[in-house]
Amino acid sequence: MVTQSSVEKFLDDLASGNPTPGGGSAAAIMGAMGAALVSMVCNVTLGKKGYEGVEAEMRAILQESERVRRRLTAMVAEDIAAFNGILAGYKMPKSSDEEKAARASAIQAGLRRATEVPLDCARVCAEVIALARRASEQGYLNVISDGGVGVLAGFTGLRSAALNVYINAPHLKDRAFTEAATAEIESLVGFCAAESEAVYKIVRGKLG
Amino acid sequence: MVTQSSVEKFLDDLASGNPTPGGGSAAAIMGAMGAALVSMVCNVTLGKKGYEGVEAEMRAILQESERVRRRLTAMVAEDIAAFNGILAGYKMPKSSDEEKAARASAIQAGLRRATEVPLDCARVCAEVIALARRASEQGYLNVISDGGVGVLAGFTGLRSAALNVYINAPHLKDRAFTEAATAEIESLVGFCAAESEAVYKIVRGKLG
Numbered sequence: 001m002v003t004q005s006s007v008e009k010f011l012d013d014l015a016s017g018n019p020t021p022g023g024g025s026a027a028a029i030m031g032a033m034g035a036a037l038v039s040m041v042c043n044v045t046l047g048k049k050g051y052e053g054v055e056a057e058m059r060a061i062l063q064e065s066e067r068v069r070r071r072l073t074a075m076v077a078e079d080i081a082a083f084n085g086i087l088a089g090y091k092m093p094k095s096s097d098e099e100k101a102a103r104a105s106a107i108q109a110g111l112r113r114a115t116e117v118p119l120d121c122a123r124v125c126a127e128v129i130a131l132a133r134r135a136s137e138q139g140y141l142n143v144i145s146d147g148g149v150g151v152l153a154g155f156t157g158l159r160s161a162a163l164n165v166y167i168n169a170p171h172l173k174d175r176a177f178t179e180a181a182t183a184e185i186e187s188l189v190g191f192c193a194a195e196s197e198a199v200y201k202i203v204r205g206k207l208g
Numbered sequence: 209m210v211t212q213s214s215v216e217k218f219l220d221d222l223a224s225g226n227p228t229p230g231g232g233s234a235a236a237i238m239g240a241m242g243a244a245l246v247s248m249v250c251n252v253t254l255g256k257k258g259y260e261g262v263e264a265e266m267r268a269i270l271q272e273s274e275r276v277r278r279r280l281t282a283m284v285a286e287d288i289a290a291f292n293g294i295l296a297g298y299k300m301p302k303s304s305d306e307e308k309a310a311r312a313s314a315i316q317a318g319l320r321r322a323t324e325v326p327l328d329c330a331r332v333c334a335e336v337i338a339l340a341r342r343a344s345e346q347g348y349l350n351v352i353s354d355g356g357v358g359v360l361a362g363f364t365g366l367r368s369a370a371l372n373v374y375i376n377a378p379h380l381k382d383r384a385f386t387e388a389a390t391a392e393i394e395s396l397v398g399f400c401a402a403e404s405e406a407v408y409k410i411v412r413g414k415l416g
Binding site: 002003004005006007008010011012014015016017019022023026027029030032033035036037039040043044046065066069073076143144145146148149150152153155156159160163164166167169170171203204207208 | 210211212213214215216218219220222223224225227230231234235237238240241243244245247248251252254273274277281284351352353354356357358360361363364367368371372374375377378379411412415416
């Protein structure tokens, strides 16, 4: 599992000419870093004098941010598996008409999965942004910049995942699915662009 | 060294209530991921049929992107050391006037370092964005979304580093330094916001 290798090894693998890990894996890790920073704000705030009133809220946010962090971390492997599915399809034999049909069908199934995984990554990154808002509005002031980095990482994870939808979706023959996926990702990007800038402004306003 | 631990362990440490690693380390890693993705575009493009004409340019970009990747990876440890410097200052004795003066001076030195490191991180992330433009303009079309994720990661690394300048700089007594650092970071954020959106548009235009 690529997330069990060191940060330096992961960066080496990302930089290499191998197709995976690539931008899709980086998207999931940025989302996971965003979720981790939301958790950090909650963990630091819990037990701080003057923040007793937000303790229940911090515990509620933390439970969610840890859930989405696990989900996004697991998506790195899903992204790699999806890409390998496309490659495996392209390597299938194509001598007979039957083989050609089976190969085309395997490639389409791989492309669909390579569209579904980043779409799902984008949905979960949207959750990171919503959690970062709650943590940044009420969390301990001295770690508020960490909440700000969390929302930026969450939105960049989402936008990066969107690029992976844009590159794969046009090659799908199932036009209804492509159109639904594209419409959903456009809507997520639009809504979360405004939302993450609003959270950034809250954080920036609390700094010097 | 935190970058030698696994990605999962790094995320656990980021999520914990310990002050480091925090948003500053996440900023450096996002910048390093951006540089790694620029390297990936170059590595995949090198040797591809039809891309012989950009081979020298890809090699030149790759040399730079690997240099800035090493620099940004090393900044994670620098960010942690800078923060620990502030903490060490706060823990110094303050019984006598001399001790108080030494303590205040150590805290100021720590804060200055904790402003210089993210400022430097932002400068190097600006290099990532410039390299991502060259790679995205001329790199292999099938990995162009990776160049796009690279520029988004580079700019988010820069903006995240800026938040760390904003949180530390106001506490510095050296006003001339604070003003110069703030002016430089504002200028970097402004220029690179426009530049990274321009690169994103190039990438988006090449996708379906």
